[in-house]
Amino acid sequence: PTVAACAASGLTEFVGVCEFGNTQGLVIANLDQAIHEIMGFDKKYRSLGIIGARTGAGPQIMAADEAIKATNTEILKVELPRDTQGGAGHGSLIVFGAEDVSDARRAVEVTLDNLPKFFGDVYANDMGHLELQYTARASKCLTTVFGAPEGKAFGLILGAPAVIGMLMIDAAVKSADVDVLDYGSPAHGTSFSNEVFITVSGDSGAVRQAIIAGREVGKPLLAAWGQDCPSAHIPYI
Amino acid sequence: PTVAACAASGLTEFVGVCEFGNTQGLVIANLDQAIHEIMGFDKKYRSLGIIGARTGAGPQIMAADEAIKATNTEILKVELPRDTQGGAGHGSLIVFGAEDVSDARRAVEVTLDNLPKFFGDVYANDMGHLELQYTARASKCLTTVFGAPEGKAFGLILGAPAVIGMLMIDAAVKSADVDVLDYGSPAHGTSFSNEVFITVSGDSGAVRQAIIAGREVGKPLLAAWGQDCPSAHIPYI
Amino acid sequence: PTVAACAASGLTEFVGVCEFGNTQGLVIANLDQAIHEIMGFDKKYRSLGIIGARTGAGPQIMAADEAIKATNTEILKVELPRDTQGGAGHGSLIVFGAEDVSDARRAVEVTLDNLPKFFGDVYANDMGHLELQYTARASKCLTTVFGAPEGKAFGLILGAPAVIGMLMIDAAVKSADVDVLDYGSPAHGTSFSNEVFITVSGDSGAVRQAIIAGREVGKPLLAAWGQDCPSAHIPYI
Numbered sequence: 001p002t003v004a005a006c007a008a009s010g011l012t013e014f015v016g017v018c019e020f021g022n023t024q025g026l027v028i029a030n031l032d033q034a035i036h037e038i039m040g041f042d043k044k045y046r047s048l049g050i051i052g053a054r055t056g057a058g059p060q061i062m063a064a065d066e067a068i069k070a071t072n073t074e075i076l077k078v079e080l081p082r083d084t085q086g087g088a089g090h091g092s093l094i095v096f097g098a099e100d101v102s103d104a105r106r107a108v109e110v111t112l113d114n115l116p117k118f119f120g121d122v123y124a125n126d127m128g129h130l131e132l133q134y135t136a137r138a139s140k141c142l143t144t145v146f147g148a149p150e151g152k153a154f155g156l157i158l159g160a161p162a163v164i165g166m167l168m169i170d171a172a173v174k175s176a177d178v179d180v181l182d183y184g185s186p187a188h189g190t191s192f193s194n195e196v197f198i199t200v201s202g203d204s205g206a207v208r209q210a211i212i213a214g215r216e217v218g219k220p221l222l223a224a225w226g227q228d229c230p231s232a233h234i235p236y237i
Numbered sequence: 238p239t240v241a242a243c244a245a246s247g248l249t250e251f252v253g254v255c256e257f258g259n260t261q262g263l264v265i266a267n268l269d270q271a272i273h274e275i276m277g278f279d280k281k282y283r284s285l286g287i288i289g290a291r292t293g294a295g296p297q298i299m300a301a302d303e304a305i306k307a308t309n310t311e312i313l314k315v316e317l318p319r320d321t322q323g324g325a326g327h328g329s330l331i332v333f334g335a336e337d338v339s340d341a342r343r344a345v346e347v348t349l350d351n352l353p354k355f356f357g358d359v360y361a362n363d364m365g366h367l368e369l370q371y372t373a374r375a376s377k378c379l380t381t382v383f384g385a386p387e388g389k390a391f392g393l394i395l396g397a398p399a400v401i402g403m404l405m406i407d408a409a410v411k412s413a414d415v416d417v418l419d420y421g422s423p424a425h426g427t428s429f430s431n432e433v434f435i436t437v438s439g440d441s442g443a444v445r446q447a448i449i450a451g452r453e454v455g456k457p458l459l460a461a462w463g464q465d466c467p468s469a470h471i472p473y474i
Numbered sequence: 475p476t477v478a479a480c481a482a483s484g485l486t487e488f489v490g491v492c493e494f495g496n497t498q499g500l501v502i503a504n505l506d507q508a509i510h511e512i513m514g515f516d517k518k519y520r521s522l523g524i525i526g527a528r529t530g531a532g533p534q535i536m537a538a539d540e541a542i543k544a545t546n547t548e549i550l551k552v553e554l555p556r557d558t559q560g561g562a563g564h565g566s567l568i569v570f571g572a573e574d575v576s577d578a579r580r581a582v583e584v585t586l587d588n589l590p591k592f593f594g595d596v597y598a599n600d601m602g603h604l605e606l607q608y609t610a611r612a613s614k615c616l617t618t619v620f621g622a623p624e625g626k627a628f629g630l631i632l633g634a635p636a637v638i639g640m641l642m643i644d645a646a647v648k649s650a651d652v653d654v655l656d657y658g659s660p661a662h663g664t665s666f667s668n669e670v671f672i673t674v675s676g677d678s679g680a681v682r683q684a685i686i687a688g689r690e691v692g693k694p695l696l697a698a699w700g701q702d703c704p705s706a707h708i709p710y711i
Contacts, residue, residue, distance in 0.1 A: 081429050
């Protein structure tokens with residue numbers, strides 16, 4: 001970003017972009033009342049923090065969950081377009097509400113700062129992707145999106161194309177005593193993406209064990225068409 | 238289109254293609270009764286004009302609105318696949334009904350003729366696209382699709398990925414006194430596309446002012462990853 | 475597939491991949507009870523056969539229908555993501571249930587073996603695709619997905635982008651006396667794909683005639699932007 005970034009940085013609402021997932025963060029100090037009304041946002045949140053991406057929903061949601069822990073903001077909207085720029089999964093739109101613009105801005109900054117970490121256990125090639133996410137303590141973004149029990153360990157085990165996810169989720173739940181919160185498949189809980197996933201909760205060690213079991217079975221399956229599937233960043237689980 | 242176009246032009250139903258959006262126009266003189274029935278079309282419209290595209294819905298809808306003004310046809314169907322050939326938005330399928338095949342054909346021709354103009358305020362790069370549309374006088378296609386008041390000025394302000402659209406719509410409504418008709422977001426009023434948009438109505442000057450305000454804030458945001466975002470044709474607003 | 479295929483083939487659950495549609499087949503001998511429950515599968519089917527693809531739903535469904543005829547299995551799930559790796563159509567996830575793992579494995583093998591045939595009347599270029607499918611005797615996979623009368627001739631006539639499908643289905647029903655079972659369009663019976671299709675049943679000769687009529691009108695339309703549209707394999711209809 002050179003010439004163009006200069007142009008965007010002239011806007012007070014622009015917070016930044018992240019190369020991971022082609023993510024962008026913005027802030028609106030005083031949302032217009034007409035937009036408050038059509039989108040159904042509580043008017044006490046006069047400031048918005050906004051995160052959006054062409055590629056990736058899980059990493060952005062995980063990073064936003066960290067931002068919710070660190071700031072005085074609420075999650076107003078998490079929507080998942082069918083995107084990934086020709087890939088098998090989702091993009092994302094996440095809206096934080098705050099009474100003060102500095103809180104909204106801080107939430108966006110914390111999300112962008114944490115985002116690279118949560119691409120660490122995304123493994124991708126031309127055939128699809130695996131995504132694993134873990135936190136020892138889920139907060140309100142994960143509660144809103146996945147119904148995760150707040151303050152407990154949470155995990156996401158996801159494979160795309162969906163066929164791969166089917167084996168990953170079975171391997172995950174067989175490997176450890178975890179509670180399955182929900183699942184996603186092309187026609188259930190996704191935006192017709194080519195994914196199967198489960199979300200799990202429970203004892204921290206068990207959640208990690210389930211995630212690792214899913215990951216280890218997913219990697220050779222995603223590589224089975226002949227392409228390796230490297231991590232998008234640095235694995236953290 | 239050389240060899241292949243010859244083959245298609247041998248079909249009496251083929252009207253033409255347009256390079257903008259990879260759009261194609263067809264006509265069916267006497268639709269089979271079985272298709273009338275399964276698709277629920279009124280049988281008095283024995284002739285159909287059909288427009289379809291891989292990329293773009295707004296431009297085709299705007300051009301079809303011009304066709305409705307100019308011909309004795311009705312809009313029977315407007316459907317928006319999640320497409321754009323790997324991009325963030327929609328494709329389109331628009332069906333005109335007519336009692337006479339010459340009217341159906343004329344509607345398709347007028348649509349194809351007007352289509353390039355309405356790609357004039359589409360700005361795109363690898364990261365996404367902006368789309369702005371304006372007419373001084375909405376007709377029945379815009380009424381059907383967006384609930385636009387007939388005969389009044391109408392505007393569309395759209396940004397993709399959705400994060401960019403959020404700021405564009407706020408800037409638009411802050412800049413002028415317009416009525417917001419509806420909005421679209423990945424999970425509301427779209428086919429899970431990675432877009433946020435509003436449709437607006439009102440005084441002609443105010444509608445234009447809102448559109449221009451949205452456009453000016455959208456351009457630097459779409460360029461913020463480092464790629465410029467040129468118009469797909471010649472800006473008309 | 476060299477190094478990577480070795481890795482996958484070390485998994486007892488891995489059955490194979492097929493280059494057509496980037497399809498993969500797996501088997502799970504004893505599905506975990508937690509997955510049985512969240513996905514709502516009858517627990518008597520303790521073994522699953524799983525087929526999934528980034529590209530193509532019709533060919534995989536047709537091949538799975540052959541597998542149902544040849545094995546002691548049931549169809550538990552057929553889901554169609556909006557995929558095709560940037561194209562206009564669907565991917566697929568098909569789950570067979572069996573009481574015995576050898577039946578589940580056999581169903582996956584038969585599906586993979588039959589898959590190339592059913593890509594024979596898929597015609598594609600950068601603009602879209604045509605898909606034609608025919609069987610003299612529909613079985614339970616086609617019954618489940620399309621409501622096809624079991625044991626009768628069945629046909630699928632599909633064009634993408636949707637505009638092309640509109641003319642193909644009209645030409646098909648005009649050419650022969652067939653029963654139209656259902657249709658798909660971007661907003662009806664698809665996952666927002668850019669397709670229009672019908673499914674037909676009836677006398678074997680009539681079904682074939684309808685399919686061929688649809689195919690012949692579709693080819694020049696898909697080529698009308700200037701690219702030829704070759705078969706993905708060897709035409710069989």
